[in-house]
Amino acid sequence: MNNSSQDHIILPTAIVLVRDVSGGYRLGRALLDSCSQVNFITDELSQTLMLPRRKHNIEIQGIVKSSTNIKYTTSTNIKSQVTGFELPLTLCITSHIAYQPEPEIDTSSWDIPSNIVLADNQFYKSKKIDLLLGTESFFSLLSVGQIKLGDSLPILQITLLGWVVSGRYRASSNTLNTKCLLACEESIDSRLEKLWQIEEVTSKADMWTREQHSCEKLYNNTVTRSPNGRIVVKLPFKDDPACLGESYTTALRRFSAQERRLLRSPNLRTQYVEFMDEYERLGHMQVALSPNLNQPHYYIPHHCVLKPGSTTTKLRVVFDAFCQTTTQTSFNDIQMVGPIIQSELVVLLLQFRLHRFALTAEIVKMYRQVLVSEEHRMFQYILWRSSPNQEIQTFQLNTVTYGMVAKWHSNHKRFRGEHSVKDLISIPQ
Structure with missing residues:
Protein backbone atom coordinates (compact mmCIF):
# COMPACT_ATOMS: atom_id res chain seq x y z
CA MET A 1 0.00 0.00 0.00
CA ASN A 2 1.19 3.50 -0.76
CA ASN A 3 1.74 5.26 2.55
CA SER A 4 0.72 8.60 1.04
CA SER A 5 -2.89 7.49 0.66
CA GLN A 6 -5.67 5.85 2.64
CA ASP A 7 -8.43 3.44 1.63
CA HIS A 8 -12.07 4.33 2.27
CA ILE A 9 -15.41 2.71 1.51
CA ILE A 10 -18.42 4.61 0.14
CA LEU A 11 -21.85 3.15 0.79
CA PRO A 12 -24.59 3.80 -1.80
CA THR A 13 -27.07 6.59 -0.97
CA ALA A 14 -30.03 8.04 -2.85
CA ILE A 15 -32.38 11.00 -2.47
CA VAL A 16 -35.94 9.62 -2.61
CA LEU A 17 -39.46 10.97 -2.28
CA VAL A 18 -41.18 9.74 0.88
CA ARG A 19 -44.97 9.91 1.20
CA ASP A 20 -46.38 11.74 4.23
CA VAL A 21 -49.70 11.21 6.02
CA SER A 22 -51.57 13.59 3.68
CA GLY A 23 -50.37 11.88 0.51
CA GLY A 24 -47.74 14.47 -0.37
CA TYR A 25 -44.06 13.66 -0.82
CA ARG A 26 -40.92 14.98 0.87
CA LEU A 27 -37.27 14.37 0.13
CA GLY A 28 -35.26 11.98 2.28
CA ARG A 29 -31.73 10.55 2.08
CA ALA A 30 -31.71 6.76 1.94
CA LEU A 31 -28.84 4.36 2.55
CA LEU A 32 -28.98 1.16 0.47
CA ASP A 33 -27.85 -1.80 2.60
CA SER A 34 -27.96 -5.29 1.11
CA CYS A 35 -27.06 -6.86 4.49
CA SER A 36 -30.02 -5.62 6.52
CA GLN A 37 -33.09 -7.84 6.91
CA VAL A 38 -35.35 -4.87 7.74
CA ASN A 39 -35.86 -1.29 6.62
CA PHE A 40 -35.39 1.70 8.95
CA ILE A 41 -36.61 5.29 9.21
CA THR A 42 -35.40 7.87 11.69
CA ASP A 43 -37.82 9.03 14.37
CA GLU A 44 -37.24 12.63 13.22
CA LEU A 45 -38.41 11.96 9.64
CA SER A 46 -41.28 9.77 10.86
CA GLN A 47 -42.59 12.62 13.00
CA THR A 48 -42.07 15.16 10.22
CA LEU A 49 -44.18 13.01 7.88
CA MET A 50 -46.71 12.45 10.72
CA LEU A 51 -46.75 8.73 9.90
CA PRO A 52 -48.94 6.51 12.11
CA ARG A 53 -46.84 4.10 14.16
CA ARG A 54 -47.61 0.64 15.48
CA LYS A 55 -46.19 -1.07 18.55
CA HIS A 56 -43.95 -3.91 17.47
CA ASN A 57 -41.12 -5.17 19.67
CA ILE A 58 -38.18 -6.30 17.52
CA GLU A 59 -34.66 -7.11 18.67
CA ILE A 60 -32.07 -6.05 16.08
CA GLN A 61 -28.77 -7.90 16.45
CA GLY A 62 -25.44 -6.75 15.09
CA ILE A 63 -21.82 -7.88 15.34
CA VAL A 64 -20.38 -9.16 18.66
CA LYS A 65 -24.01 -9.95 19.65
CA SER A 66 -24.84 -6.28 20.19
CA SER A 67 -28.60 -5.73 20.15
CA THR A 68 -31.07 -2.87 19.90
CA ASN A 69 -34.76 -3.04 20.72
CA ILE A 70 -37.15 -1.47 18.23
CA LYS A 71 -40.49 -0.50 19.75
CA TYR A 72 -42.41 0.89 16.78
CA THR A 73 -42.84 0.35 13.05
CA THR A 74 -44.60 2.38 10.38
CA SER A 75 -45.52 2.06 6.71
CA THR A 76 -45.23 4.42 3.76
CA ASN A 77 -44.18 4.56 0.11
CA ILE A 78 -40.97 5.79 -1.42
CA LYS A 79 -40.81 7.07 -4.98
CA SER A 80 -37.90 7.57 -7.38
CA GLN A 81 -37.23 11.13 -8.56
CA VAL A 82 -35.79 9.70 -11.78
CA THR A 83 -38.14 6.95 -12.99
CA GLY A 84 -41.30 7.46 -10.93
CA PHE A 85 -40.93 3.90 -9.57
CA GLU A 86 -42.84 3.58 -6.28
CA LEU A 87 -42.26 1.01 -3.55
CA PRO A 88 -44.42 0.36 -0.44
CA LEU A 89 -42.33 -0.27 2.68
CA THR A 90 -42.67 -1.28 6.29
CA LEU A 91 -39.95 0.45 8.35
CA CYS A 92 -38.61 0.14 11.88
CA ILE A 93 -38.42 3.50 13.67
CA THR A 94 -35.00 4.26 15.15
CA SER A 95 -33.42 7.35 16.67
CA HIS A 96 -30.36 7.37 14.40
CA ILE A 97 -28.94 5.69 11.30
CA ALA A 98 -25.16 5.81 11.58
CA TYR A 99 -23.51 6.49 8.24
CA GLN A 100 -22.18 9.60 6.60
CA PRO A 101 -18.90 10.24 4.75
CA GLU A 102 -16.68 12.27 7.03
CA PRO A 103 -14.83 14.36 6.21
CA GLU A 104 -16.25 15.51 2.86
CA ILE A 105 -14.87 13.52 -0.08
CA ASP A 106 -12.89 15.36 -2.75
CA THR A 107 -14.31 14.24 -6.12
CA SER A 108 -12.77 16.97 -8.26
CA SER A 109 -10.51 14.48 -10.06
CA TRP A 110 -13.23 11.86 -10.62
CA ASP A 111 -14.46 11.53 -14.18
CA ILE A 112 -18.19 11.08 -13.53
CA PRO A 113 -20.09 11.12 -16.85
CA SER A 114 -22.15 14.29 -17.27
CA ASN A 115 -25.01 12.51 -19.07
CA ILE A 116 -26.09 10.33 -16.14
CA VAL A 117 -28.43 11.20 -13.27
CA LEU A 118 -27.00 10.47 -9.84
CA ALA A 119 -29.39 9.13 -7.22
CA ASP A 120 -27.66 11.39 -4.68
CA ASN A 121 -25.80 14.24 -6.33
CA GLN A 122 -24.23 15.16 -2.97
CA PHE A 123 -23.10 11.67 -2.00
CA TYR A 124 -19.68 13.07 -1.12
CA LYS A 125 -21.02 15.41 1.57
CA SER A 126 -21.41 14.62 5.24
CA LYS A 127 -25.18 14.62 5.74
CA LYS A 128 -27.54 12.68 7.95
CA ILE A 129 -29.31 9.56 6.73
CA ASP A 130 -33.13 9.47 6.98
CA LEU A 131 -33.86 5.91 5.80
CA LEU A 132 -32.11 2.57 5.44
CA LEU A 133 -33.39 0.25 2.71
CA GLY A 134 -32.62 -3.40 3.47
CA THR A 135 -32.07 -6.52 1.37
CA GLU A 136 -35.60 -6.88 -0.01
CA SER A 137 -35.72 -3.26 -1.16
CA PHE A 138 -32.08 -3.22 -2.31
CA PHE A 139 -32.44 -5.95 -4.92
CA SER A 140 -35.82 -4.63 -6.10
CA LEU A 141 -34.10 -1.37 -7.03
CA LEU A 142 -31.08 -2.75 -8.93
CA SER A 143 -30.87 -2.45 -12.71
CA VAL A 144 -28.31 -3.71 -15.24
CA GLY A 145 -25.39 -1.34 -15.77
CA GLN A 146 -22.11 -0.39 -14.09
CA ILE A 147 -19.39 2.15 -14.73
CA LYS A 148 -15.89 1.77 -13.25
CA LEU A 149 -14.44 5.19 -12.57
CA GLY A 150 -10.84 3.96 -12.52
CA ASP A 151 -8.19 2.37 -10.35
CA SER A 152 -8.66 3.02 -6.63
CA LEU A 153 -12.03 4.64 -7.34
CA PRO A 154 -15.59 3.42 -6.66
CA ILE A 155 -18.08 2.16 -9.24
CA LEU A 156 -21.35 3.64 -10.49
CA GLN A 157 -24.33 1.25 -10.39
CA ILE A 158 -27.60 2.00 -12.16
CA THR A 159 -30.75 1.61 -10.05
CA LEU A 160 -34.38 2.65 -10.35
CA LEU A 161 -33.45 5.62 -8.15
CA GLY A 162 -30.66 6.77 -10.48
CA TRP A 163 -26.92 5.98 -10.50
CA VAL A 164 -25.49 5.25 -7.05
CA VAL A 165 -21.82 5.55 -6.10
CA SER A 166 -20.31 2.75 -4.02
CA GLY A 167 -17.06 0.93 -3.36
CA ARG A 168 -13.48 1.48 -2.28
CA TYR A 169 -11.51 4.58 -3.11
CA ARG A 170 -8.12 5.89 -2.12
CA ALA A 171 -7.76 9.36 -0.64
CA SER A 172 -4.61 11.39 -0.15
CA SER A 173 -3.05 11.38 3.31
CA ASN A 174 -3.61 15.12 3.82
CA THR A 175 -7.27 14.29 4.44
CA LEU A 176 -7.68 13.97 8.18
CA ASN A 177 -9.46 10.73 8.98
CA THR A 178 -9.87 9.57 12.55
CA LYS A 179 -11.71 6.36 13.38
CA CYS A 180 -12.56 4.73 16.67
CA LEU A 181 -14.09 1.25 16.94
CA LEU A 182 -15.39 -0.04 20.28
CA ALA A 183 -17.15 -3.22 21.31
CA CYS A 184 -18.40 -3.47 24.88
CA GLU A 185 -20.36 -6.06 26.85
CA GLU A 186 -22.06 -4.81 29.99
CA SER A 187 -22.18 -6.98 33.07
CA ILE A 188 -25.27 -7.51 35.20
CA ASP A 189 -23.68 -5.39 37.93
CA SER A 190 -23.30 -2.38 35.64
CA ARG A 191 -26.93 -2.70 34.48
CA LEU A 192 -28.13 -2.84 38.08
CA GLU A 193 -26.05 0.24 38.83
CA LYS A 194 -27.74 2.08 35.96
CA LEU A 195 -31.13 1.04 37.35
CA TRP A 196 -30.27 2.54 40.72
CA GLN A 197 -29.11 5.74 39.03
CA ILE A 198 -32.43 6.03 37.21
CA GLU A 199 -34.33 5.65 40.48
CA GLU A 200 -32.30 8.37 42.20
CA VAL A 201 -34.00 11.74 42.60
CA THR A 202 -31.46 14.30 41.48
CA SER A 203 -31.63 17.78 40.04
CA LYS A 204 -29.08 19.03 37.58
CA ALA A 205 -28.25 22.72 37.49
CA ASP A 206 -28.24 23.04 33.71
CA MET A 207 -29.81 20.64 31.23
CA TRP A 208 -29.85 23.00 28.25
CA THR A 209 -27.67 22.59 25.19
Whole structure:
Protein backbone atom coordinates (compact mmCIF):
# COMPACT_ATOMS: atom_id res chain seq x y z
CA MET A 1 0.00 0.00 0.00
CA ASN A 2 1.19 3.50 -0.76
CA ASN A 3 1.74 5.26 2.55
CA SER A 4 0.72 8.60 1.04
CA SER A 5 -2.89 7.49 0.66
CA GLN A 6 -5.67 5.85 2.64
CA ASP A 7 -8.43 3.44 1.63
CA HIS A 8 -12.07 4.33 2.27
CA ILE A 9 -15.41 2.71 1.51
CA ILE A 10 -18.42 4.61 0.14
CA LEU A 11 -21.85 3.15 0.79
CA PRO A 12 -24.59 3.80 -1.80
CA THR A 13 -27.07 6.59 -0.97
CA ALA A 14 -30.03 8.04 -2.85
CA ILE A 15 -32.38 11.00 -2.47
CA VAL A 16 -35.94 9.62 -2.61
CA LEU A 17 -39.46 10.97 -2.28
CA VAL A 18 -41.18 9.74 0.88
CA ARG A 19 -44.97 9.91 1.20
CA ASP A 20 -46.38 11.74 4.23
CA VAL A 21 -49.70 11.21 6.02
CA SER A 22 -51.57 13.59 3.68
CA GLY A 23 -50.37 11.88 0.51
CA GLY A 24 -47.74 14.47 -0.37
CA TYR A 25 -44.06 13.66 -0.82
CA ARG A 26 -40.92 14.98 0.87
CA LEU A 27 -37.27 14.37 0.13
CA GLY A 28 -35.26 11.98 2.28
CA ARG A 29 -31.73 10.55 2.08
CA ALA A 30 -31.71 6.76 1.94
CA LEU A 31 -28.84 4.36 2.55
CA LEU A 32 -28.98 1.16 0.47
CA ASP A 33 -27.85 -1.80 2.60
CA SER A 34 -27.96 -5.29 1.11
CA CYS A 35 -27.06 -6.86 4.49
CA SER A 36 -30.02 -5.62 6.52
CA GLN A 37 -33.09 -7.84 6.91
CA VAL A 38 -35.35 -4.87 7.74
CA ASN A 39 -35.86 -1.29 6.62
CA PHE A 40 -35.39 1.70 8.95
CA ILE A 41 -36.61 5.29 9.21
CA THR A 42 -35.40 7.87 11.69
CA ASP A 43 -37.82 9.03 14.37
CA GLU A 44 -37.24 12.63 13.22
CA LEU A 45 -38.41 11.96 9.64
CA SER A 46 -41.28 9.77 10.86
CA GLN A 47 -42.59 12.62 13.00
CA THR A 48 -42.07 15.16 10.22
CA LEU A 49 -44.18 13.01 7.88
CA MET A 50 -46.71 12.45 10.72
CA LEU A 51 -46.75 8.73 9.90
CA PRO A 52 -48.94 6.51 12.11
CA ARG A 53 -46.84 4.10 14.16
CA ARG A 54 -47.61 0.64 15.48
CA LYS A 55 -46.19 -1.07 18.55
CA HIS A 56 -43.95 -3.91 17.47
CA ASN A 57 -41.12 -5.17 19.67
CA ILE A 58 -38.18 -6.30 17.52
CA GLU A 59 -34.66 -7.11 18.67
CA ILE A 60 -32.07 -6.05 16.08
CA GLN A 61 -28.77 -7.90 16.45
CA GLY A 62 -25.44 -6.75 15.09
CA ILE A 63 -21.82 -7.88 15.34
CA VAL A 64 -20.38 -9.16 18.66
CA LYS A 65 -24.01 -9.95 19.65
CA SER A 66 -24.84 -6.28 20.19
CA SER A 67 -28.60 -5.73 20.15
CA THR A 68 -31.07 -2.87 19.90
CA ASN A 69 -34.76 -3.04 20.72
CA ILE A 70 -37.15 -1.47 18.23
CA LYS A 71 -40.49 -0.50 19.75
CA TYR A 72 -42.41 0.89 16.78
CA THR A 73 -42.84 0.35 13.05
CA THR A 74 -44.60 2.38 10.38
CA SER A 75 -45.52 2.06 6.71
CA THR A 76 -45.23 4.42 3.76
CA ASN A 77 -44.18 4.56 0.11
CA ILE A 78 -40.97 5.79 -1.42
CA LYS A 79 -40.81 7.07 -4.98
CA SER A 80 -37.90 7.57 -7.38
CA GLN A 81 -37.23 11.13 -8.56
CA VAL A 82 -35.79 9.70 -11.78
CA THR A 83 -38.14 6.95 -12.99
CA GLY A 84 -41.30 7.46 -10.93
CA PHE A 85 -40.93 3.90 -9.57
CA GLU A 86 -42.84 3.58 -6.28
CA LEU A 87 -42.26 1.01 -3.55
CA PRO A 88 -44.42 0.36 -0.44
CA LEU A 89 -42.33 -0.27 2.68
CA THR A 90 -42.67 -1.28 6.29
CA LEU A 91 -39.95 0.45 8.35
CA CYS A 92 -38.61 0.14 11.88
CA ILE A 93 -38.42 3.50 13.67
CA THR A 94 -35.00 4.26 15.15
CA SER A 95 -33.42 7.35 16.67
CA HIS A 96 -30.36 7.37 14.40
CA ILE A 97 -28.94 5.69 11.30
CA ALA A 98 -25.16 5.81 11.58
CA TYR A 99 -23.51 6.49 8.24
CA GLN A 100 -22.18 9.60 6.60
CA PRO A 101 -18.90 10.24 4.75
CA GLU A 102 -16.68 12.27 7.03
CA PRO A 103 -14.83 14.36 6.21
CA GLU A 104 -16.25 15.51 2.86
CA ILE A 105 -14.87 13.52 -0.08
CA ASP A 106 -12.89 15.36 -2.75
CA THR A 107 -14.31 14.24 -6.12
CA SER A 108 -12.77 16.97 -8.26
CA SER A 109 -10.51 14.48 -10.06
CA TRP A 110 -13.23 11.86 -10.62
CA ASP A 111 -14.46 11.53 -14.18
CA ILE A 112 -18.19 11.08 -13.53
CA PRO A 113 -20.09 11.12 -16.85
CA SER A 114 -22.15 14.29 -17.27
CA ASN A 115 -25.01 12.51 -19.07
CA ILE A 116 -26.09 10.33 -16.14
CA VAL A 117 -28.43 11.20 -13.27
CA LEU A 118 -27.00 10.47 -9.84
CA ALA A 119 -29.39 9.13 -7.22
CA ASP A 120 -27.66 11.39 -4.68
CA ASN A 121 -25.80 14.24 -6.33
CA GLN A 122 -24.23 15.16 -2.97
CA PHE A 123 -23.10 11.67 -2.00
CA TYR A 124 -19.68 13.07 -1.12
CA LYS A 125 -21.02 15.41 1.57
CA SER A 126 -21.41 14.62 5.24
CA LYS A 127 -25.18 14.62 5.74
CA LYS A 128 -27.54 12.68 7.95
CA ILE A 129 -29.31 9.56 6.73
CA ASP A 130 -33.13 9.47 6.98
CA LEU A 131 -33.86 5.91 5.80
CA LEU A 132 -32.11 2.57 5.44
CA LEU A 133 -33.39 0.25 2.71
CA GLY A 134 -32.62 -3.40 3.47
CA THR A 135 -32.07 -6.52 1.37
CA GLU A 136 -35.60 -6.88 -0.01
CA SER A 137 -35.72 -3.26 -1.16
CA PHE A 138 -32.08 -3.22 -2.31
CA PHE A 139 -32.44 -5.95 -4.92
CA SER A 140 -35.82 -4.63 -6.10
CA LEU A 141 -34.10 -1.37 -7.03
CA LEU A 142 -31.08 -2.75 -8.93
CA SER A 143 -30.87 -2.45 -12.71
CA VAL A 144 -28.31 -3.71 -15.24
CA GLY A 145 -25.39 -1.34 -15.77
CA GLN A 146 -22.11 -0.39 -14.09
CA ILE A 147 -19.39 2.15 -14.73
CA LYS A 148 -15.89 1.77 -13.25
CA LEU A 149 -14.44 5.19 -12.57
CA GLY A 150 -10.84 3.96 -12.52
CA ASP A 151 -8.19 2.37 -10.35
CA SER A 152 -8.66 3.02 -6.63
CA LEU A 153 -12.03 4.64 -7.34
CA PRO A 154 -15.59 3.42 -6.66
CA ILE A 155 -18.08 2.16 -9.24
CA LEU A 156 -21.35 3.64 -10.49
CA GLN A 157 -24.33 1.25 -10.39
CA ILE A 158 -27.60 2.00 -12.16
CA THR A 159 -30.75 1.61 -10.05
CA LEU A 160 -34.38 2.65 -10.35
CA LEU A 161 -33.45 5.62 -8.15
CA GLY A 162 -30.66 6.77 -10.48
CA TRP A 163 -26.92 5.98 -10.50
CA VAL A 164 -25.49 5.25 -7.05
CA VAL A 165 -21.82 5.55 -6.10
CA SER A 166 -20.31 2.75 -4.02
CA GLY A 167 -17.06 0.93 -3.36
CA ARG A 168 -13.48 1.48 -2.28
CA TYR A 169 -11.51 4.58 -3.11
CA ARG A 170 -8.12 5.89 -2.12
CA ALA A 171 -7.76 9.36 -0.64
CA SER A 172 -4.61 11.39 -0.15
CA SER A 173 -3.05 11.38 3.31
CA ASN A 174 -3.61 15.12 3.82
CA THR A 175 -7.27 14.29 4.44
CA LEU A 176 -7.68 13.97 8.18
CA ASN A 177 -9.46 10.73 8.98
CA THR A 178 -9.87 9.57 12.55
CA LYS A 179 -11.71 6.36 13.38
CA CYS A 180 -12.56 4.73 16.67
CA LEU A 181 -14.09 1.25 16.94
CA LEU A 182 -15.39 -0.04 20.28
CA ALA A 183 -17.15 -3.22 21.31
CA CYS A 184 -18.40 -3.47 24.88
CA GLU A 185 -20.36 -6.06 26.85
CA GLU A 186 -22.06 -4.81 29.99
CA SER A 187 -22.18 -6.98 33.07
CA ILE A 188 -25.27 -7.51 35.20
CA ASP A 189 -23.68 -5.39 37.93
CA SER A 190 -23.30 -2.38 35.64
CA ARG A 191 -26.93 -2.70 34.48
CA LEU A 192 -28.13 -2.84 38.08
CA GLU A 193 -26.05 0.24 38.83
CA LYS A 194 -27.74 2.08 35.96
CA LEU A 195 -31.13 1.04 37.35
CA TRP A 196 -30.27 2.54 40.72
CA GLN A 197 -29.11 5.74 39.03
CA ILE A 198 -32.43 6.03 37.21
CA GLU A 199 -34.33 5.65 40.48
CA GLU A 200 -32.30 8.37 42.20
CA VAL A 201 -34.00 11.74 42.60
CA THR A 202 -31.46 14.30 41.48
CA SER A 203 -31.63 17.78 40.04
CA LYS A 204 -29.08 19.03 37.58
CA ALA A 205 -28.25 22.72 37.49
CA ASP A 206 -28.24 23.04 33.71
CA MET A 207 -29.81 20.64 31.23
CA TRP A 208 -29.85 23.00 28.25
CA THR A 209 -27.67 22.59 25.19
CA ARG A 210 -25.54 25.35 23.69
CA GLU A 211 -28.15 25.89 20.97
CA GLN A 212 -30.92 26.23 23.55
CA HIS A 213 -28.87 28.81 25.47
CA SER A 214 -28.32 30.73 22.21
CA CYS A 215 -32.04 30.63 21.54
CA GLU A 216 -32.78 31.98 25.02
CA LYS A 217 -30.26 34.79 24.58
CA LEU A 218 -31.76 35.74 21.22
CA TYR A 219 -35.20 35.87 22.80
CA ASN A 220 -34.08 38.12 25.65
CA ASN A 221 -32.28 40.51 23.26
CA THR A 222 -34.82 40.78 20.44
CA VAL A 223 -38.42 40.23 21.58
CA THR A 224 -40.39 43.49 21.63
CA ARG A 225 -43.97 44.74 21.70
CA SER A 226 -45.66 46.65 18.88
CA PRO A 227 -47.50 49.93 19.63
CA ASN A 228 -50.84 48.08 19.82
CA GLY A 229 -49.48 45.55 22.33
CA ARG A 230 -48.63 42.59 20.11
CA ILE A 231 -45.53 40.53 20.88
CA VAL A 232 -42.94 40.69 18.04
CA VAL A 233 -40.27 38.00 17.65
CA LYS A 234 -37.34 37.40 15.30
CA LEU A 235 -36.65 34.03 13.74
CA PRO A 236 -33.72 32.27 15.48
CA PHE A 237 -31.29 31.49 12.65
CA LYS A 238 -28.36 29.20 13.37
CA ASP A 239 -27.04 29.34 9.77
CA ASP A 240 -26.85 32.14 7.22
CA PRO A 241 -30.14 32.23 5.22
CA ALA A 242 -28.02 32.76 2.10
CA CYS A 243 -27.54 28.97 2.06
CA LEU A 244 -31.18 28.56 1.00
CA GLY A 245 -31.66 27.77 -2.66
CA GLU A 246 -34.57 28.41 -5.01
CA SER A 247 -37.95 27.40 -3.52
CA TYR A 248 -40.56 29.10 -5.73
CA THR A 249 -40.77 26.27 -8.30
CA THR A 250 -41.48 23.57 -5.70
CA ALA A 251 -44.03 25.77 -3.90
CA LEU A 252 -45.81 26.49 -7.22
CA ARG A 253 -45.89 22.81 -8.21
CA ARG A 254 -47.31 21.74 -4.86
CA PHE A 255 -49.84 24.58 -4.82
CA SER A 256 -51.09 23.59 -8.28
CA ALA A 257 -51.44 19.96 -7.19
CA GLN A 258 -53.30 21.02 -4.04
CA GLU A 259 -55.61 23.29 -6.07
CA ARG A 260 -56.49 20.43 -8.43
CA ARG A 261 -57.25 18.22 -5.46
CA LEU A 262 -59.53 20.87 -3.90
CA LEU A 263 -61.43 21.35 -7.16
CA ARG A 264 -62.45 17.67 -6.92
CA SER A 265 -63.77 18.23 -3.36
CA PRO A 266 -66.04 21.33 -3.30
CA ASN A 267 -66.81 21.13 0.43
CA LEU A 268 -63.14 20.80 1.31
CA ARG A 269 -62.25 23.66 -1.06
CA THR A 270 -64.86 25.93 0.56
CA GLN A 271 -63.35 25.34 4.02
CA TYR A 272 -59.83 25.91 2.70
CA VAL A 273 -60.75 29.21 1.02
CA GLU A 274 -62.63 30.37 4.13
CA PHE A 275 -59.60 29.56 6.28
CA MET A 276 -57.23 31.50 4.02
CA ASP A 277 -59.65 34.43 3.63
CA GLU A 278 -59.86 34.69 7.41
CA TYR A 279 -56.07 34.51 7.60
CA GLU A 280 -55.86 37.56 5.33
CA ARG A 281 -58.79 39.39 6.91
CA LEU A 282 -57.22 39.19 10.39
CA GLY A 283 -53.95 40.59 9.03
CA HIS A 284 -52.10 37.35 9.69
CA MET A 285 -51.00 37.40 6.05
CA GLN A 286 -50.89 40.03 3.34
CA VAL A 287 -49.89 40.40 -0.30
CA ALA A 288 -46.11 40.84 -0.56
CA LEU A 289 -45.65 44.03 -2.57
CA SER A 290 -42.74 43.66 -5.02
CA PRO A 291 -40.85 40.95 -3.10
CA ASN A 292 -37.09 41.39 -3.42
CA LEU A 293 -36.01 38.01 -4.81
CA ASN A 294 -32.36 39.09 -4.93
CA GLN A 295 -32.22 38.72 -1.16
CA PRO A 296 -32.47 35.38 0.69
CA HIS A 297 -36.13 34.32 0.92
CA TYR A 298 -38.23 31.18 1.23
CA TYR A 299 -41.55 30.02 -0.21
CA ILE A 300 -43.44 27.67 2.14
CA PRO A 301 -45.70 25.06 0.49
CA HIS A 302 -49.04 24.51 2.24
CA HIS A 303 -51.73 21.85 2.21
CA CYS A 304 -54.78 20.87 4.23
CA VAL A 305 -55.25 18.11 6.79
CA LEU A 306 -58.67 16.93 7.94
CA LYS A 307 -59.19 16.67 11.71
CA PRO A 308 -61.52 13.69 12.27
CA GLY A 309 -63.68 14.01 15.37
CA SER A 310 -63.00 17.74 15.82
CA THR A 311 -65.96 19.64 17.31
CA THR A 312 -64.76 23.02 15.98
CA THR A 313 -62.43 23.30 12.98
CA LYS A 314 -62.72 20.33 10.63
CA LEU A 315 -59.79 21.39 8.44
CA ARG A 316 -56.31 22.60 9.28
CA VAL A 317 -53.89 24.26 6.87
CA VAL A 318 -50.34 22.99 7.35
CA PHE A 319 -47.26 24.95 6.25
CA ASP A 320 -44.29 22.78 5.28
CA ALA A 321 -41.08 24.54 6.32
CA PHE A 322 -39.25 21.20 6.02
CA CYS A 323 -39.56 21.39 2.22
CA GLN A 324 -36.03 21.46 0.80
CA THR A 325 -34.76 24.10 -1.63
CA THR A 326 -32.48 23.45 -4.60
CA THR A 327 -29.49 23.36 -2.20
CA GLN A 328 -31.10 20.42 -0.33
CA THR A 329 -31.59 22.77 2.63
CA SER A 330 -34.98 23.59 4.14
CA PHE A 331 -35.93 26.62 6.20
CA ASN A 332 -36.29 24.49 9.33
CA ASP A 333 -32.74 23.19 8.83
CA ILE A 334 -31.29 26.65 9.58
CA GLN A 335 -33.40 27.48 12.64
CA MET A 336 -32.50 26.90 16.27
CA VAL A 337 -34.88 25.00 18.52
CA GLY A 338 -35.35 26.42 21.99
CA PRO A 339 -35.73 24.44 25.22
CA ILE A 340 -39.02 22.92 26.37
CA ILE A 341 -39.78 24.91 29.50
CA GLN A 342 -43.31 23.94 30.45
CA SER A 343 -43.82 21.39 33.22
CA GLU A 344 -43.62 17.67 32.55
CA LEU A 345 -46.95 16.08 31.63
CA VAL A 346 -46.87 13.92 34.77
CA VAL A 347 -46.53 17.04 36.95
CA LEU A 348 -49.44 18.74 35.17
CA LEU A 349 -51.63 15.68 35.70
CA LEU A 350 -50.71 15.49 39.38
CA GLN A 351 -51.69 19.14 39.85
CA PHE A 352 -55.25 18.19 38.95
CA ARG A 353 -55.36 16.11 42.15
CA LEU A 354 -54.58 19.09 44.41
CA HIS A 355 -58.01 20.73 44.07
CA ARG A 356 -61.60 19.60 43.92
CA PHE A 357 -62.43 21.44 40.70
CA ALA A 358 -60.32 22.11 37.60
CA LEU A 359 -60.97 24.44 34.68
CA THR A 360 -59.55 24.13 31.17
CA ALA A 361 -59.68 26.67 28.35
CA GLU A 362 -58.34 27.19 24.86
CA ILE A 363 -56.77 30.40 23.54
CA VAL A 364 -58.16 30.98 20.05
CA LYS A 365 -55.39 31.25 17.44
CA MET A 366 -52.74 31.49 20.16
CA TYR A 367 -49.71 31.06 17.89
CA ARG A 368 -51.03 33.66 15.50
CA GLN A 369 -51.17 36.33 18.23
CA VAL A 370 -47.37 36.58 17.96
CA LEU A 371 -45.98 38.71 15.13
CA VAL A 372 -42.79 37.96 13.22
CA SER A 373 -40.44 40.91 12.70
CA GLU A 374 -40.97 42.55 9.29
CA GLU A 375 -37.35 41.96 8.26
CA HIS A 376 -37.88 38.19 8.55
CA ARG A 377 -41.24 37.91 6.79
CA MET A 378 -39.50 37.33 3.45
CA PHE A 379 -38.81 33.81 4.78
CA GLN A 380 -42.54 33.21 5.15
CA TYR A 381 -43.75 33.68 1.58
CA ILE A 382 -46.61 31.51 0.31
CA LEU A 383 -48.48 31.26 -3.01
CA TRP A 384 -52.26 31.65 -2.97
CA ARG A 385 -55.35 32.47 -4.96
CA SER A 386 -58.92 31.72 -3.95
CA SER A 387 -60.04 30.84 -7.49
CA PRO A 388 -58.33 29.36 -10.59
CA ASN A 389 -59.68 32.40 -12.48
CA GLN A 390 -57.34 34.69 -10.53
CA GLU A 391 -53.59 35.14 -10.84
CA ILE A 392 -51.40 33.40 -8.30
CA GLN A 393 -50.01 35.95 -5.86
CA THR A 394 -47.16 35.96 -3.35
CA PHE A 395 -48.31 36.51 0.23
CA GLN A 396 -46.18 36.95 3.34
CA LEU A 397 -47.20 35.42 6.66
CA ASN A 398 -47.00 38.05 9.39
CA THR A 399 -47.31 35.83 12.46
CA VAL A 400 -45.66 32.77 13.96
CA THR A 401 -46.44 29.96 11.54
CA TYR A 402 -47.49 26.34 12.01
CA GLY A 403 -44.75 24.02 10.76
CA MET A 404 -41.80 26.14 11.93
CA VAL A 405 -39.49 24.39 14.40
CA ALA A 406 -38.89 27.79 16.01
CA LYS A 407 -42.59 27.98 16.89
CA TRP A 408 -41.89 26.06 20.10
CA HIS A 409 -39.25 28.58 21.17
CA SER A 410 -41.25 31.70 20.42
CA ASN A 411 -44.48 30.56 22.08
CA HIS A 412 -43.74 28.26 25.02
CA LYS A 413 -41.78 31.20 26.43
CA ARG A 414 -45.05 33.03 27.03
CA PHE A 415 -45.80 30.87 30.07
CA ARG A 416 -42.66 31.79 32.00
CA GLY A 417 -43.96 35.11 33.29
CA GLU A 418 -42.43 37.59 30.82
CA HIS A 419 -45.68 37.40 28.81
CA SER A 420 -48.54 35.69 30.56
CA VAL A 421 -51.63 33.94 29.24
CA LYS A 422 -53.54 37.09 30.18
CA ASP A 423 -51.32 39.08 27.80
CA LEU A 424 -52.21 36.80 24.92
CA ILE A 425 -55.94 36.90 25.64
CA SER A 426 -55.95 40.70 25.73
CA ILE A 427 -54.12 41.12 22.41
CA PRO A 428 -56.48 42.12 19.57
CA GLN A 429 -56.74 39.59 16.76
